[in-house]
Amino acid sequence: MPDGREPVPAELTTSTDRETLEVDVLIVGGGPAGLAAALRLSQLQHEKGGEPLSIAVLEKAREAGAHMLSGAVLDPSALRDLIPDFKEKGAPLAAEVRDEDVLFLTQSSTFAFPIIPPPLKNHGNYVISLNQFVRWLTSQVEAAGVDFFTGFAGQDILMDGATVRGVRTGDRGIDKHGAQKPTFEPGVDIVAKVTIFCDGVRGNLTKELLRRLELGDKDHPPQFAIGLKELWELPPDRLTAGTVIHTLGYPLKHEEFGGAFIYALPEGQVSLGFVIGLDYQDPLFDPHMAFNRFKQHPYVSKLLEGGQMIRYGAKALPEGGWNTVPRVYMDGGLIAGDAGNFLNSMRLKGIHLAMRTGMLAAETAFDAVRAGDTSRAALKAYKDRIDRSAVRDELYPVRNVHQAFGYGLLPGMAFAGLTVATHGWFPEDLHGHPGHERMKMLAWYYGSRNIDVAAPSNATTIDRKLTFDKVTNVHFSGTSHDEDQPAHLLVHTEVCSSICGPEYGHPCIRFCPANVYEISHDADGTPRLQINASNCVHCKTCDIMDPYQVITWVPPEDGGGPQYNGM
Amino acid sequence: MILVIAEQREGKLNRATWEAIAAAQQLAGGMPISVVVPGASTGNIAQELASASVAEVLIAENAVLEPYTPDGYAAACRTIIEPANPTFVLFAHTYQTRDFAPLLAARMRKPLITDVTGINGTGADATFTRPMFQGKLAAQVKPQGGPPALVTVQIGAFRADAVQKGGSAPTKKVDVQIDAAAIRQKPEAPFREAKQAVDLGQAERIVAVGRGIKSQENIPLVEKLAKAMGAEVAASRPICDNGWLPMERQIGSSGQTVAPKLYVALGISGAIQHLVGMKGSRTIVAINKDAEAPIFEVADYGIVGDLFEIAPAIIAELEKP
Numbered sequence: 001m002p003d004g005r006e007p008v009p010a011e012l013t014t015s016t017d018r019e020t021l022e023v024d025v026l027i028v029g030g031g032p033a034g035l036a037a038a039l040r041l042s043q044l045q046h047e048k049g050g051e052p053l054s055i056a057v058l059e060k061a062r063e064a065g066a067h068m069l070s071g072a073v074l075d076p077s078a079l080r081d082l083i084p085d086f087k088e089k090g091a092p093l094a095a096e097v098r099d100e101d102v103l104f105l106t107q108s109s110t111f112a113f114p115i116i117p118p119p120l121k122n123h124g125n126y127v128i129s130l131n132q133f134v135r136w137l138t139s140q141v142e143a144a145g146v147d148f149f150t151g152f153a154g155q156d157i158l159m160d161g162a163t164v165r166g167v168r169t170g171d172r173g174i175d176k177h178g179a180q181k182p183t184f185e186p187g188v189d190i191v192a193k194v195t196i197f198c199d200g201v202r203g204n205l206t207k208e209l210l211r212r213l214e215l216g217d218k219d220h221p222p223q224f225a226i227g228l229k230e231l232w233e234l235p236p237d238r239l240t241a242g243t244v245i246h247t248l249g250y251p252l253k254h255e256e257f258g259g260a261f262i263y264a265l266p267e268g269q270v271s272l273g274f275v276i277g278l279d280y281q282d283p284l285f286d287p288h289m290a291f292n293r294f295k296q297h298p299y300v301s302k303l304l305e306g307g308q309m310i311r312y313g314a315k316a317l318p319e320g321g322w323n324t325v326p327r328v329y330m331d332g333g334l335i336a337g338d339a340g341n342f343l344n345s346m347r348l349k350g351i352h353l354a355m356r357t358g359m360l361a362a363e364t365a366f367d368a369v370r371a372g373d374t375s376r377a378a379l380k381a382y383k384d385r386i387d388r389s390a391v392r393d394e395l396y397p398v399r400n401v402h403q404a405f406g407y408g409l410l411p412g413m414a415f416a417g418l419t420v421a422t423h424g425w426f427p428e429d430l431h432g433h434p435g436h437e438r439m440k441m442l443a444w445y446y447g448s449r450n451i452d453v454a455a456p457s458n459a460t461t462i463d464r465k466l467t468f469d470k471v472t473n474v475h476f477s478g479t480s481h482d483e484d485q486p487a488h489l490l491v492h493t494e495v496c497s498s499i500c501g502p503e504y505g506h507p508c509i510r511f512c513p514a515n516v517y518e519i520s521h522d523a524d525g526t527p528r529l530q531i532n533a534s535n536c537v538h539c540k541t542c543d544i545m546d547p548y549q550v551i552t553w554v555p556p557e558d559g560g561g562p563q564y565n566g567m
Numbered sequence: 568m569i570l571v572i573a574e575q576r577e578g579k580l581n582r583a584t585w586e587a588i589a590a591a592q593q594l595a596g597g598m599p600i601s602v603v604v605p606g607a608s609t610g611n612i613a614q615e616l617a618s619a620s621v622a623e624v625l626i627a628e629n630a631v632l633e634p635y636t637p638d639g640y641a642a643a644c645r646t647i648i649e650p651a652n653p654t655f656v657l658f659a660h661t662y663q664t665r666d667f668a669p670l671l672a673a674r675m676r677k678p679l680i681t682d683v684t685g686i687n688g689t690g691a692d693a694t695f696t697r698p699m700f701q702g703k704l705a706a707q708v709k710p711q712g713g714p715p716a717l718v719t720v721q722i723g724a725f726r727a728d729a730v731q732k733g734g735s736a737p738t739k740k741v742d743v744q745i746d747a748a749a750i751r752q753k754p755e756a757p758f759r760e761a762k763q764a765v766d767l768g769q770a771e772r773i774v775a776v777g778r779g780i781k782s783q784e785n786i787p788l789v790e791k792l793a794k795a796m797g798a799e800v801a802a803s804r805p806i807c808d809n810g811w812l813p814m815e816r817q818i819g820s821s822g823q824t825v826a827p828k829l830y831v832a833l834g835i836s837g838a839i840q841h842l843v844g845m846k847g848s849r850t851i852v853a854i855n856k857d858a859e860a861p862i863f864e865v866a867d868y869g870i871v872g873d874l875f876e877i878a879p880a881i882i883a884e885l886e887k888p
Contacts (some may be wrong), residue, residue, distance in 0.1 A: 471840065475820070534821055
């Protein structure tokens, strides 16, 4: 197939020259969850002594933190438990939260909420750059002597029946047609007694685990949103560092879930972002355009006036909450962090939950390896630990809130208020639907109206000062990939050239925030999908939102991807 | 004094050497300039370079410099630089320089400033401009820890035709002692991975084509224009993605960076990824039907119009006897 690789099951590929590395615990993903797990393991090692465990961390980015993107406001609770002297150790917590506002935007006006809704209270939290925070956390992990492999992604899961045996890293040195280049190196089999999957939101390996082992609950499919973010440099004194502003309303329609954040960092830098539920109905809606429209709102454009956009990024986030957490333990494997949907969408926070679940996974893995029993029954202790922890205390009461927003903004807000008042009492849990199933076909959404499918329904003017086209934004994400490799987006393109145009008008060209997908037409007018894989910022939106579920994201080779310095 | 390290292959001078000499002349502020020609057998390159207004041209021949190895060149340059103790050593920022200059700087424990696009001031107090973040920012750099400071100059940043010619500088052979056993690399015969590889960085004129060309059948029009202008053909990304022109002709952040004397952009909108690859060109001519296209923000001359009318008109004009 010309447009990508078929994923090859690990057990079917030959392994003539393949190296094997054996470790006790393998952690896939060097984000907050994976790094907290690694550090906790080495702490347990220190406390309990005995034969040292061998630990390895795989990170797909070329350098630590390069693929990390978040708002971010950090709740320091898990950090405090993991590294009590984090301040002395120089944790880069850019600014303590000082001023908070929640605003409701209409097309031209701004209304401040009279009180800050309790879940959005951020007293005692910090505005951070997740990129810098993760780089610091990595330095702590490396100082503890853990092997941290950057530029290596897990490509396949090594399985023996229902037992996870480890992970195979991707081959390197394959050209765009799939042939071996002179630099070819086969991937390495990393065999572990316990593998902790921390591969992030819609992690490619966790997705495969969920499918093969049926770990998810069909009544509570995962829910996702896409977050787009720009880092701006503003004239001094525009916003005090530590100012945290959230907005609801414009430019989203009632049926669309989302809002914006504005977090002020020191030295005039401001993190500006927009989060939109990946369960919108309009097939011609473009999340990136919504972000542009948000910036054109008088309140925001005035704030940004005279400033300069210096970085851009996009990433999906798991918003479904407690009921969408899959079974996170299995024979030889655990799932932590965003990969396991541990995120509190009501508080817009997941870093502390990622770290906490990483730590609990580490404690479970440590005991299991020491006891010589890494079976599913033994690793269930992880779930028991979660149930006794602050993770459940925080997520269980708000378990229905995101699903309630599926009924619209006002019902969702009313339900959220009720949840806070009753601490989450509700007779029956609300079911969710996969977000991509909510996207309507053109004919359903627009009826007989005349529509232009060539432009997003929420298109706006692009001036490359305040508003940007995707291609310009991608430049500011620092994204680069080796060009001579197979596309790392596997698409069943027969859908693109047949039914997708008439049914949905090729929504991939709109929901992708990085211009990866373009439609060109052959001489006979047949639409043909062009995949600009080297633009990909690894947000996973296409893997999530494509209505036919024919797009699969796999890791590119050699650490390609965005470079989120300072984001 | 300033040393300029010339680059040659098989007795043929790399013309970027002239650009390094031009940079040295701008930097000198009265300091004498010596040009060094390393190689096994450098033919009459020294005589060619002696036409420049420099103090001397040194021929640093040694059989072990053929074939090129980074260890050999680093050792040869070091034996010449250290006794001469120049204030600056200049190189053109070629593939070969990129290969051995970092090694040389590390061995000598001296500063290395790479890909310099501008020199501010003259003499020992000069500062250097170099791009950062894919050309988005420029940094002013002042070397510390020299002398000497090693400086590589970006291809096209200094004009080869601006070299002051001064008649005939003396040429002399210098003794280069290199321990052949210290050369760890054993190069195989050179090969090109891609057929007909083209180094657009060497082209003085480039005609680049973008999406506006519409279909592959129209590529010959571009080739015809390039031929009439004595230019190389290049392209923006979509053209190469479509396979209408080979990848090696792609300009931009995922292709080559060029700075020819003349860059003609045909039907290229000018996405920032393309601009970073060509905005250093001396004269940029943009032909595009969209007057709002960002290419016009960097163009010296812009024609808003249909390239299918304009390109043939230019060809006709150039082909007039």
